[in-house]
Amino acid sequence: MASASQVDxxxxxxxxxxxxxxxxxxTNALLVQQVELLTQERDxxxxxxxxxxxxxxxxxxxxPDINPAA
Structure with missing residues (x-):
């Protein structure tokens, strides 16, 4: 049985x-937001x-077409 110290x-x-x-x-939410902004900027x-x-x-x-004299 685990002692109180182990439980703590x-x-x-x-x-x-x-x-x-x-x-x-x-952090993940901020990164998702950043990816969305960068995707919009890329588009x-x-x-x-x-x-x-x-x-x-x-x-x-x-x-105008420039054709050199041949």
């Missing part, structure tokens, strides 16, 4: 584990890049 030690370890678990839960940058590519392509289409 186990209870203390359980308490520390619960505190650590709560800390990890908070926005991709959209802006595609728009810029479209504008460059349109400008290139407007350039």
């Amino acid at each position: 030690q186990i209870a203390e370890r359980v308490e520390r584990l619960l505190v650590r678990y709560e800390e990890l839960q908070r 926005s940058l991709r959209s802006r890049l595609q728009a810029a590519r479209t504008r460059v392509d349109a400008l290139l289409e407007r350039l």
Whole structure:
């Protein structure tokens, strides 16, 4: 049978584990939020890049064809 000291030690370890678990839960929530923000930023940058590519392509289409005399 476990002595009172062992029970106290186990209870203390359980308490520390619960505190650590709560800390990890908070950290995880913050990381999830950060991933969501970064995903939104990435999507926005991709959209802006595609728009810029479209504008460059349109400008290139407007350039006259330059065929060197053969």
